[in-house]
Amino acid sequence: MDNVLELFERINAFLWGVPMILLLLGAGIWLTWQLGFVQVRYMGKAFKHTFAPLFKKNKGDGINSFKALATSISAQVGTGNLAGVATAIAAGGPGAIFWMWVSSFFGMATIFAEGVLAQVYRVKKGDHYVGGPAYYIKEGLGSRWLASFFAIAIIFALGFIGNMVQSNAITVAFVETFQVDHNLFRLGLGIGIALFIGLILLGGIKRISTFAGNVVPVMALLYIVGSLIILMSHADEVFSTFALIIEAAFTPQSAAGGVLGATVKEAIRYGIARGLFSNEAGMGSTPHAHATANVHYPAQQGLVAMVGVFIDTVVICTLTALVILVTDAHQTDLQGSAITQEGFARGLGEFGTPFIAICLLFFAFTTILGWAYFGEVNVRFLFGESAVPIYRWLVLICIVLGALVQVELIWEVADTFNAFMVIPNIIAVLALTFVVKKEWKQYRNELK
Structure with a gap:
């Protein structure tokens, strides 16, 4: 198992090296420029x-923007x-964390x-x-093979490997x-999670979006309140922690921060890789949710999509990082969600x-x-409706397996397929x- 882990670590060191960082940041910078800093000028409208x-009744086919975003955020x-x-x-x-923000x-x-584009x-x-x-990809670029490559990658990255990560995190917690x-305790948890997921999946996107629309706001608010209680009790350390994050982003010695051997390169790599895994911008997952929304203009749902990244990374990821750092939970030998759990245990007691x-x-x-659901859309794209039941069973099996496997390995495999x-x-x-700019111009003309 250690040899397999080492293999994927080497693969990811290459895949998530300078070229990938430049590709992601370069695309974001290019689109920011082409769209006139849409994330700054139109955040209020978003x-x-x-x-x-x-506050409105949904008319027409599809689901409303909020439910589409809730489905997106449920994944993010x-x-x-x-x-x-x-x-x-x-x-x-x-x-x-600084590179997560960037x-x-x-x-x-x-x-x-x-x-x-999804719209x-x-x-x-x-x-x-x-x-x-x-x-x-298929209709816009006219490339069926590239579309198929993406579809296969997302089925494995999210439907199978990614859901093993999620199941593992619940189990560890x-x-x-x-x-x-x-192992029996872990197996029981995995089976329980799989059963509930299976029941909701059978209802399709409308049942998923309804569930997400009801649960996501509550879970986000609960987490935000808990985090703020801890930060208020460490109020005198919050400012210095922000300063540490910014300094550590550019200084190798500070970047260690209790973690031996961390460098600026590693800060950039893990910040961007984990930031992507969290908010999924550029990964191509959330467009499946935004495609389902009933809106007048595609650009409207583009604006809504930005809110998902804001809530995910700027709010929730930042709160998590601050809790971990002010409580020094990162100084322990724990791994994964256990570090976050230690931070909240120190901040909220028992x-x-x-x-x-x-x-x-x-x-x-x-x-x-x-x-x-995102994987299911791509199974239909590749193989048609008849393959969906087989896919669902494989997802449920992966959920059960995820409760039993080694966390470091599945994180590395997830990074590869991402x-x-x-x-x-x-x-x-x-x-x-050019298509995005055309739709964006049409929407702004309508505003005028």
Whole structure:
């Protein structure tokens, strides 16, 4: 197992090296420039489009913008916000958080473009719409093979490997909470999670979006309140912690931050990789949710998509990082979500461990739902409706297996397949920038 882990670590050192960093940041910077800093100038309008549907009755086919965003956030807000942030700090030091912020800022422009393209190239299936990178790669670029490559990558990256990560995170949290680390306990948790996921998946996107629309706001608010309670009790350290994050992003000695051997290069690599795993900007996953929304203009859903990155990284990931750093939980020998759990245990006392276990349960559970649906869309794209039942069974098996396997290995495998998703998706987004700009211009003309 150690040899396999080492192999994937070497693969990811190459895949997530300077070329990938330049590809992701370069795409975000290019789109930010081409769209006139949309994430700065139109953020207020983005929040308005996001929450306005809560006060209106949905008309026409599809689901409203808020439910589409809730489905997107259900996939975005997961172990990347808890275990992923902790892993980034453990491997890259506190400076990794700064690079998360950088990637999320430019990622807002990238995800805006993804949301627009998902709307432009979506297709009607019964009483709802489906779409995503496989559709805009095939129709926009005219490349069936590249679309198929992406579809295969997302099925493995999210549907199978990614959901193993989520299942593992839930299991580790409950193992820490109940102090029972036995294979039968882990197996029981995995089977329980799989059963509930299976019941909701059978209802399709409308049941998933309804569930996400009800659960996501509650789980996000619960986590934010818990984090703020800890930060208020360490108020005198918050400012210095922000300073440490910024300094560590550029200084090798500071980047260690209690983690031996962390360098600026590692801070950048793990910050961007874990930031992507968390907010998924550029990965090509969330467009599947945004394609389902019932909106007047594709650019409206592009704006809504930006809110997902803001909530995911700027709010929740930052709160997680601050809790870990002010409580010195990163100074321990723990790994993954156990680091975050330790931070909340130190900050909230005996209530901290079960608190984070409950949050992880909701975060990871909703992410499994979102990712399973995203993979399902691509199974239909490749093989048709007849392959969906087989795919669903394989997802449920992966959820059970995820409760039993080694966490370091599945994180590394997830990073590998994430890279395989990013490359064709970013190629398509950059090649179709002219389509995004056209839709963006049409929307702004309507505003005038």
